[in-house]
Amino acid sequence: MRTDFDPAVLPRNEFYRLLTAVVVPRPIAWVSTIGPDGVANLAPHSFFTVASVAPPVVQFTSVGRKDSLRNIEATGEFVVNLAPEGMFEQINDSAVDFPHGTSEFEAAGITAEPSLRVEPPRVAASPVALECEVYSTLGIGDSTIVFGRVVHAAVAQDVLVDGHPEITRLRPLSRLGKNEWGTLGEVREMARIRYADWQGPADGR
DSSP states (O other): OOOOOTTTTHHHHHHHHHHHHSSEEEEEEEEEEEOTTOOOEEEEEEEEEETTTTTTEEEEEEOOOOOOHHHHHSSSSEEEEOBBBBGGGHHHTTOOOOTTTOOOOHHTTOOOOOOSSSOOOETTOOOOEEEEEEEEEEEEEEEEEEEEEEEEEEGGGEEEEEEEEEEHHOOOOOOTTTOOOOOOOOOOOOOOOOOGGGSSSSSGG
C-alpha cells in the first residue's frame, strides 16, 4: 500500500517538506558572496550538485530571493565551501535570517580568508573551497538555479590521500528532512561493473 500526495492540492510548504524528506541526503553548498556594499555573506543551500564536468560547473538553488542570489546577480562571483561536520553549529548559525546588510561571518564568528580568483572570501576552516564565476542562472517558479563555473579549487592538504580528497577526512554534512542533518556514517565501496564482466542480477549471484 502507498499513500498518494498531489502537489496540485497540497499547500506549497507541505509538499516542500515532503520533497526534502525523500530527496535525501542532500549535500550542502555553503555559499559565500560579497555584496556591492562590500559586506560578505555566507549561507547554506542544500539543493546542490555538479552540473557539468567540462567545463566544470556546479549548481545550487536559491529558494526565494536571498542575499546570496542578490549578491551573485550583482557581482557574478561566489564560493562554494564544503560544510564539514566539525562546523555543524556555525553552519546552522549562518542560516539565521539576519537583517539585510549583516555579515554572517562576523555574526556567527566564522573566520574568512581571501580567495585566489574571485572577490568573495572563503571559509578558512572549510577543507574545500570552489571559487566560481556565474555561468548562467535559471528561474523556475519561486526558485533560481545558479550555475557557477569553477575557476579554482582549494583543498586542505590534511584531507588529501595520495593527492585525492578522502571522504573520511572531509566529513561532509548533509541535510535530511525536517530539522534533521546527516553525518558521514558507513562508507561502502563497490566498482561499477563493465558489461564484459556482467554475471547477471546481484540477487542471482
